[in-house]
Amino acid sequence: MAVADAGRMSSSRDLWYNNPTIRSIVAQIVLVVLVVGTVAWLANNTVTNLHERGIASGFAFLGQRAGFDMVTFLPTNSESTYGFMLLAGLLDTIVVSALAIVIATIFGLIVGIARLSSNWLIRTIATLYVEILRNIPPLLVILFWYLAVIAALPNIRDAIQIGPLSLSNRGFFMPKPIFGDNFIETAIGFVVALAVAWGFRRWARARQMATGKILPVGSISLGIIVVITGIIFVATGDPLTFEMPVKNRFNVSGGWDLPPEFATMFLALGVYTASFIAEIVRSGIMAVSHGQTEAARALGLRNGPVLRLVVMPQALRVIIPPLASEYLNITKNSSLALAVGFADLVAVGNNVLNPTGQSIEVVAIWMAFYLGLSVVISVAMNWFNARIALTER
Amino acid sequence: MKSKLLPLIGGAIALIAMGTAAHAGTLDDVKKKGFLQCGVNTGLPGFGNPDSTGKYTGFDVDYCRAVSAAIFGDPDKVKYTPLDGTERFPALQSGEVDLLVRNTTWTMSRDTTLGFTFAGVNYYDGEGFMVRKSAKIEHVKDLDGATICVQGGTDTVTGLADYFKKNNLKYTPLVIDKLADVNAAYDNGRCDALTTDRSGLAANRLQMKTPDDHVILPEIISQEPLGPVVRNNDVQWFQIVKWVSNALLDAEFLGVTQANVDDQLKSQDSSVQRLLGVGDNDFGKSIGLDAKWAYNIVKGVGNYGDIYEKNLGLKTPMQLARGLNAQWNQGGLQYGIPIL
Numbered sequence: 001m002a003v004a005d006a007g008r009m010s011s012s013r014d015l016w017y018n019n020p021t022i023r024s025i026v027a028q029i030v031l032v033v034l035v036v037g038t039v040a041w042l043a044n045n046t047v048t049n050l051h052e053r054g055i056a057s058g059f060a061f062l063g064q065r066a067g068f069d070m071v072t073f074l075p076t077n078s079e080s081t082y083g084f085m086l087l088a089g090l091l092d093t094i095v096v097s098a099l100a101i102v103i104a105t106i107f108g109l110i111v112g113i114a115r116l117s118s119n120w121l122i123r124t125i126a127t128l129y130v131e132i133l134r135n136i137p138p139l140l141v142i143l144f145w146y147l148a149v150i151a152a153l154p155n156i157r158d159a160i161q162i163g164p165l166s167l168s169n170r171g172f173f174m175p176k177p178i179f180g181d182n183f184i185e186t187a188i189g190f191v192v193a194l195a196v197a198w199g200f201r202r203w204a205r206a207r208q209m210a211t212g213k214i215l216p217v218g219s220i221s222l223g224i225i226v227v228i229t230g231i232i233f234v235a236t237g238d239p240l241t242f243e244m245p246v247k248n249r250f251n252v253s254g255g256w257d258l259p260p261e262f263a264t265m266f267l268a269l270g271v272y273t274a275s276f277i278a279e280i281v282r283s284g285i286m287a288v289s290h291g292q293t294e295a296a297r298a299l300g301l302r303n304g305p306v307l308r309l310v311v312m313p314q315a316l317r318v319i320i321p322p323l324a325s326e327y328l329n330i331t332k333n334s335s336l337a338l339a340v341g342f343a344d345l346v347a348v349g350n351n352v353l354n355p356t357g358q359s360i361e362v363v364a365i366w367m368a369f370y371l372g373l374s375v376v377i378s379v380a381m382n383w384f385n386a387r388i389a390l391t392e393r
Numbered sequence: 394m395k396s397k398l399l400p401l402i403g404g405a406i407a408l409i410a411m412g413t414a415a416h417a418g419t420l421d422d423v424k425k426k427g428f429l430q431c432g433v434n435t436g437l438p439g440f441g442n443p444d445s446t447g448k449y450t451g452f453d454v455d456y457c458r459a460v461s462a463a464i465f466g467d468p469d470k471v472k473y474t475p476l477d478g479t480e481r482f483p484a485l486q487s488g489e490v491d492l493l494v495r496n497t498t499w500t501m502s503r504d505t506t507l508g509f510t511f512a513g514v515n516y517y518d519g520e521g522f523m524v525r526k527s528a529k530i531e532h533v534k535d536l537d538g539a540t541i542c543v544q545g546g547t548d549t550v551t552g553l554a555d556y557f558k559k560n561n562l563k564y565t566p567l568v569i570d571k572l573a574d575v576n577a578a579y580d581n582g583r584c585d586a587l588t589t590d591r592s593g594l595a596a597n598r599l600q601m602k603t604p605d606d607h608v609i610l611p612e613i614i615s616q617e618p619l620g621p622v623v624r625n626n627d628v629q630w631f632q633i634v635k636w637v638s639n640a641l642l643d644a645e646f647l648g649v650t651q652a653n654v655d656d657q658l659k660s661q662d663s664s665v666q667r668l669l670g671v672g673d674n675d676f677g678k679s680i681g682l683d684a685k686w687a688y689n690i691v692k693g694v695g696n697y698g699d700i701y702e703k704n705l706g707l708k709t710p711m712q713l714a715r716g717l718n719a720q721w722n723q724g725g726l727q728y729g730i731p732i733l
Contacts, residue, residue: 053508053626055486068550069557069566078554151581169583170540250539250585251565260583261567338545341569341578347545350479350570354546357507359483 046360061356062086068351070343071259082352089348090369096265096344097331097373103270104330105323108277113307115282126278133275138268138333145268146340150260156251164244164255172258173245180239189232196228197221261342265334273330280322284315316388324381328374335370345369419491419623419630420464420681428470431457432490435475436573438596439704439711440496449473452704453494456515456621456638459694460492463637463677463686468693477571478546482507485622492634493622496590498548503622510625513638517717517726519613520552521591523598526608528585533560533612540565542584544575549589552615576600590617595711632680640687642729643668644696646720651695654688667732676732687732697727 016022050057062083069078072088073095080088114126133141151169154160159168166173204215233239245255288311296310337344346366353362423429433441433453441451458468474490485493486508496518497503499511522541524530533556543550545568557564567584569575579587580601587597591613598604621638623631644650647665649657657665667674669691670684677686694700698720705713719725 050508053486053624054505055508056506067554068568069554069564070568071565078551078558147577147581151578151583155582169581248538250536253538338570339574341545341567341574343568347568347570350546351550351568353479354482355502355548355551357482357486357503359486 050360056356056358057361059361061352061358061361064356066352067355070348070351072343072348082356085348085352086345086365086369089343089345092343092348093331093334093337093345093369094373096262096269096337096342097334099266100269100273100330100334101327103266104273104277104326107271107274108326109281111274111278112281112285115278116285130275130278133272134279136272138272139336139339141272142264142268142336142339145271146260146264150264153260156247159247159252164242166245166247166252169260170251170257171260172263173252174256174258175242175244176254176256178241178243180241182236182239185236186229186233186239190225190229193225193228197224200224259342261337261340264340265337265342265344269330269333273326273333276326276329277323280319280326281315284317284319285311287318288314313388317385317390320381320385320388324378324385327377327381331373331377332370419627420633423464423491427465428472429457429461429464429492430474430490431460431471432474432476432481432484432493432495433457434495435477435571437496437593438599439709439713440592440596441473441475441494443475450704452516452700453496453621455694455700455704456494456641457492459641459690459700460634460637462689462693463633463640463682466683466685466689466693468690478544479570482509485509485624488624491623491630496593496619497622498590498617499620500548508625509622510631512621512623512631512634514618514620514726515638516592516619518590518592518617518619520549520556520588520615520617521594521613522610523579523587523594523607524585524610526606530586530610533610533614534562536564536586537562538564539585540567540583542567542569542575542579542587544568544572544589545570547589548617552617553588556614572597573600590619592619592705592711592713595713599710629681633682636680636732637686637690639730640668640690640732641694641697641700642720642727643732644687644691645698646722646729649691649696651691651699654691658688664731697729 047057049055063081065078066076066080066082066085067078068085070076070085070088072085072092074084074088074091076085076088111126111129114122115130117123117126153167153169156168156170159166159170164175201217201221204217204220208214243254245252245257292310292314293306296306301309334344335346338347338350341347349362349366353359356362431454433449433451436442437451439451441449441453443449454471454473457471457473461471462468464470474484476484476490476493476495481493481495481497482503484490494515496516498518499514503509504511522533522536524536530536541553541564543553543566550566550568553564553566567578569578575587575589576597578584587594589597591609594609598607598609601607621634623634625631643664644654647662647668649665649668654669658669658671660666660669660671666672667676669688670677670686675684677684680686683689695703701715701718702708705711707714715723715725717726719727721728
């Protein structure tokens with residue numbers, strides 16, 4: 001009986017369209033043809049339309065002189081090409097996102113832990129922080145920082161002056177370090193000190209494993225770095241000088257400045273996204289079984305080490321995947337810089353778009369750049385996630 | 394980015410996806426839908442600005458109304474699309490608006506590579522600067538080292554860069570996208586000067602907390618001929634907008650005003666008769682319009698001078714003298730092509 005059944009099944013399976021392998025190949029071919037066909041049709045339609053209307057197309061404009069000025073981290077001026085301007089915009093987007101990510105992570109971690117504090121005041125402040133910030137659109141948070149916080153700073157003529165530092169609505173100005181020729185030796189010394197400190201940490205750890213004795217690793221490492229770098233710095237004859245910011249008729253020139261628009265962007269984005277990260281951190285900590293904490297306490301660990309050595313490593317497995325989404329959100333939200341005049345990718349693109357009129361190309365460049373950035377962040381976070389994942393033996 | 398860029402990306406997508414048959418026949422389209430879709434400024438007093446009831450008014454807006462009057466005999470069959478500097482061109486390219494009258498400077502690249510044609514100059518303008526009186530700045534050259542607020546996505550950005558480079562002056566630009574935000578940044582003291590077209594400066598000055606604290610510098614650093622723009626794939630539509638502009642100027646030159654247009658129907662001046670379609674004069678036919686097209690414009694909206702005085706003139710808060718925009722025989726540059 002069983003033999004007869006098997007025979008009937010195999011005969012119906014022999015029909016090609018019942019073969020799962022062939023079916024999936026056919027389905028995939030159809031899908032590819034549809035997608036490629038649609039894209040080709042759209043592209044052809046676009047080119048025909050643009051041509052018929054005499055609208056310029058293609059990417060040749062990237063090599064032309066831009067003819068406008070924007071304040072960017074890369075040294076641009078009106079002689080730069082559109083392509084270089086867009087690159088400068090991309091770099092600005094990366095810098096502002098990276099800083100915002102650092103701030104959001106630090107703030108988010110603190111607030112998330114504070115949300116679980118046994119102290120009523122700390123817990124309530126953290127709850128208020130999260131509930132207020134995550135319920136406001138990010139654009140409003142940015143405008144609040146720009147119009148209510150930064151714009152409320154004094155005029156340049158009445159700047160708050162602390163030694164060589166000055167703070168006004170034109171930005172925060174500080175002395176700029178000028179590295180002398182001998183500074184390279186100090187830099188090398190610093191790297192060597194880092195290596196020595198790292199070696200020391202490994203040794204201390206091995207010793208702790210073997211003997212159970214704990215050394216104050218943090219302060220000794222810091223000491224190693226400061227002493228080695230310091231000795232070389234002094235020995236090579238103080239190769240570092242400072243360029244002081246000087247007030248002129250309108251502005252402050254020289255020195256290092258932190259423009260208000262840039263500060264607004266990374267502070268606002270960082271503080272805003274921290275409210276989401278705080279919730280992620282809280283959920284991660286709460287996902288760790290209470291038994292773990294109790295067991296750690298039973299071993300005699302204090303609150304700090306319990307959190308650092310037992311709870312957080314386990315919580316990170318829950319925290320990292322959603323954290324990656326928040327990092328992506330920061331990067332994308334940085335395009336709101338348009339509203340305050342920070343020259344990010346979108347703001348620069350807008351000014352490229354006006355004289356060239358090549359909206360399709362500029363929008364395509366925006367999309368490609370943001371997609372590229374997002375992919376890089378995703379890959380990095382996935383790698384980190386895989387590293388901290390539970391290793392089962 | 395979400396709300397801000399939607400119209401722009403929408404325009405780009407429309408350019409990608411529109412059928413190739415969508416060209417030409419703008420007049421038929423406008424007649425069929427029963428209104429003119431006009432792209433105007435999001436808010437520039439005197440030129441294109443919603444009033445307290447949300448109704449658009451201004452010099453540019455009246456150009457839209459004049460085109461509507463010429464087509465429908467009624468100046469109010471217009472729907473307005475408020476557009477900022479960056480959105481305006483994709484909106485016109487994609488057919489989202491039929492006509493763009495948004496203090497847009499006529500430049501060679503816009504005329505040749507964007508797929509547009511400018512239908513005339515409705516306002517001769519130039520880039521200027523506004524500064525605080527208290528700063529004791531008298532000329533643009535005193536602005537060496539200053540921070541200057543400017544709206545992004547405009548050719549003002551280029552004019553500024555050119556002038557400061559040519560005169561070997563340093564400056565820090567603060568490029569912001571929305572005009573209201575540019576004004577706020579300047580008013581808050583973030584910038585030492587604000588630059589845009591001088592007509593725009595007069596409007597922006599009124600939006601400062603204390604307009605009297607600000608002064609417009611005497612220099613004009615660029616030529617900014619502003620005018621209505623159409624797509625270049627529809628000659629008939631271009632002719633309509635061009636001749637509506639000329640009719641406004643001709644009417645003023647011939648002394649035909651909104652107040653006296655009905656009396657002028659009895660005029661023995663054959664130029665006036667041609668303009669107003671009196672007797673067997675039918676110039677409207679050649680552009681697909683009614684014989685009374687120009688009469689309807691003047692009756693419904695007024696002539697060039699009427700529109701100017703109503704929106705920009707010395708009796709308005711804008712207080713802009715005619716200057717370059719006076720008729721050619723009054724020392725200005727405005728010169729209507731005759732209807733003949």
